[in-house]
Amino acid sequence: MAQIGYSKKVMEHFMNPRNVGTIENPDGYGKVGNPVCGDLMEMYIKVKDDIITDIKFQTFGCGSAIATSSMVTELAKGKHADEAMEITRGDVASELDGLPPQKMHCSNLAADALHEAIKDYMSKRESSGKTGIKRGKATG
Amino acid sequence: MERIYLDSVSSKPVDPRVLAFAKQFLEQGCGNPSSLHSVGLEAKRALEDARTKVTELINAENDRTIIFTSCSTEANNLAIRGTALRNIGKGKEVVASAIEHISVLNPMKELQKNGFSLHVIPVDSMGIVDSKKLDEALTKQTTVTSIMYANNEIGTIEPIKEISAIVHDKGLYLHVDATAAAGHIPIDVQADGIDLLTLSSNDLYGPQGAGALYVKPGIKLQPVLLGGGQERGLRSGTENIFAIAGMGEAARIAKDEMAHETERLKGMRDRLIQEITTIEESYLTGHPTQRLPHHASFRFNHIEGESILLNMDMYNMQVSTGSACSSKTLEPSHVLLAIGLKHEEAHGSMVLTLGRSNKMKDISTIVKAVKETVERLRKLSPLSKKGVI
Numbered sequence: 001m002a003q004i005g006y007s008k009k010v011m012e013h014f015m016n017p018r019n020v021g022t023i024e025n026p027d028g029y030g031k032v033g034n035p036v037c038g039d040l041m042e043m044y045i046k047v048k049d050d051i052i053t054d055i056k057f058q059t060f061g062c063g064s065a066i067a068t069s070s071m072v073t074e075l076a077k078g079k080h081a082d083e084a085m086e087i088t089r090g091d092v093a094s095e096l097d098g099l100p101p102q103k104m105h106c107s108n109l110a111a112d113a114l115h116e117a118i119k120d121y122m123s124k125r126e127s128s129g130k131t132g133i134k135r136g137k138a139t140g
Numbered sequence: 141m142e143r144i145y146l147d148s149v150s151s152k153p154v155d156p157r158v159l160a161f162a163k164q165f166l167e168q169g170c171g172n173p174s175s176l177h178s179v180g181l182e183a184k185r186a187l188e189d190a191r192t193k194v195t196e197l198i199n200a201e202n203d204r205t206i207i208f209t210s211c212s213t214e215a216n217n218l219a220i221r222g223t224a225l226r227n228i229g230k231g232k233e234v235v236a237s238a239i240e241h242i243s244v245l246n247p248m249k250e251l252q253k254n255g256f257s258l259h260v261i262p263v264d265s266m267g268i269v270d271s272k273k274l275d276e277a278l279t280k281q282t283t284v285t286s287i288m289y290a291n292n293e294i295g296t297i298e299p300i301k302e303i304s305a306i307v308h309d310k311g312l313y314l315h316v317d318a319t320a321a322a323g324h325i326p327i328d329v330q331a332d333g334i335d336l337l338t339l340s341s342n343d344l345y346g347p348q349g350a351g352a353l354y355v356k357p358g359i360k361l362q363p364v365l366l367g368g369g370q371e372r373g374l375r376s377g378t379e380n381i382f383a384i385a386g387m388g389e390a391a392r393i394a395k396d397e398m399a400h401e402t403e404r405l406k407g408m409r410d411r412l413i414q415e416i417t418t419i420e421e422s423y424l425t426g427h428p429t430q431r432l433p434h435h436a437s438f439r440f441n442h443i444e445g446e447s448i449l450l451n452m453d454m455y456n457m458q459v460s461t462g463s464a465c466s467s468k469t470l471e472p473s474h475v476l477l478a479i480g481l482k483h484e485e486a487h488g489s490m491v492l493t494l495g496r497s498n499k500m501k502d503i504s505t506i507v508k509a510v511k512e513t514v515e516r517l518r519k520l521s522p523l524s525k526k527g528v529i
């Protein structure tokens with residue numbers, strides 16, 4: 001079934017989203033609203049030695065918002081925080097085999113929520129005086 | 141999974157009896173009703189037969205009141221622009237309810253750009269037009285007032301007789317868009333006091349490509365399409381005989397079966413409403429009793445309509461929604477905003493519309509799918525942390 005021109009991969013992530021939920025005492029937390037349609041996304045990360053070891057999300061939004069948040073958690077998990085900061089909405093969309101043009105703005109939401117969570121982690125890390133571990137070999 | 145189609149308000153399958161009747165005009169080809177030879181005459185006969193059947197569905201004065209168009213959007217455009225432009229000497233004001241279809245609102249907005257003033261009449265939280273505000277908005281300069289018979293998104297049926305009395309009291313014309321209502325509830329243009337009425341073929345289980353405008357005897361319109369002068373000069377262009385003949389037959393069947401079918405649909409609708417509103421933080425939208433017999437519309441807190449639609453499609457059940465995410469403009473439905481819903485409330489809308497293919501035995505399957513859908517999406521939603529599932 002091809003709804004609103006969504007790819008199979010989008011529908012697969014919509015039906016079976018990865019990493020749904022919340023994390024208690026996360027190392028980073030991000031929350032963004034979609035200014036276009038009023039939707040909401042929350043992202044939680046656990047970080048060890050600057051590597052994102054766990055990530056969870058919750059989304060109030062359309063099918064594409066749910067699928068992109070699921071995909072962004074998959075892309076970010078296991079990555080160095082600096083590296084995960086570089087994940088763009090384009091990466092998310094292309095991993096999902098593309099999104100209909102009118103749905104590209106939803107993938108912004110996913111990338112932004114992840115970046116917010118990482119920034120939150122970084123600012124906590126700085127204020128606790130710890131320095132980051134340099135981005136090493138990619139693990140993800 | 142067997143398909144359970146629940147979106148008859150968006151599109152209906154052509155009734156097999158309609159197809160069996162009308163397909164002769166595709167298979168054997170049909171003449172042009174304007175031709176004077178025998179083949180043309182046959183086409184003319186088919187056209188006039190359809191006109192009679194549509195006349196009977198709405199109890200119009202005579203066959204000449206029915207103008208066939210290509211769809212209800214065209215009929216709405218003809219009604220509004222045709223009346224406004226023909227009566228421009230009288231005034232430049234037009235009136236519509238806030239929940240009219242965009243094929244009514246957009247031609248009015250277009251007139252507004254050309255110097256007309258547009259008065260939009262609010263509705264209450266159940267979608268009933270504010271008759272006091274309507275009364276206040278009407279002036280001697282009002283050339284057309286458009287109020288729909290029933291709304292396609294929330295199912296509310298307007299008190300047309302009462303509205304027509306207000307409009308006629310001031311000596312003005314009332315246009316009624318009956319696209320969503322016709323075939324589902326009895327419409328009597330004479331008893332209801334309607335001057336112009338829009339109908340669609342597909343909403344009667346006829347083929348797409350035909351619509352009609354009823355024009356009360358004596359009312360003069362300016363045509364929108366100019367050409368060969370078909371349809372009493374009001375709608376030039378060679379008639380689509382297949383679609384029009386199908387529309388006629390669809391109107392006949394709808395009229396014959398309405399009483400029985402309405403009862404059957406109401407039974408299913410009421411069960412849907414009763415059982416779906418037991419879900420926590422779920423609400424019926426539109427009027428609880430003054431509503432179309434096949435229409436059940438809801439909203440759910442904390443979740444979004446396009447996801448509901450996609451999720452229901454996984455059960456092979458097709459529904460519709462007025463959520464912002466599902467619209468081309470990313471704006472929530474103007475109807476849901478007009479009944480006073482906040483943007484985020486309009487977000488969780490789901491519309492189920494029943495039709496001839498639906499059966500009572502399917503209702504529990506539908507309710508189960510809706511419950512599972514709402515539960516699953518709420519688990520994904522950051523807004524439902526407070527334990528509402």
Ligand code: FES
Pocket residue numbers: 034037038039060061062063064065103105106464465466
């Ligand atoms: S989140 Fe609203 S359109 Fe995708």
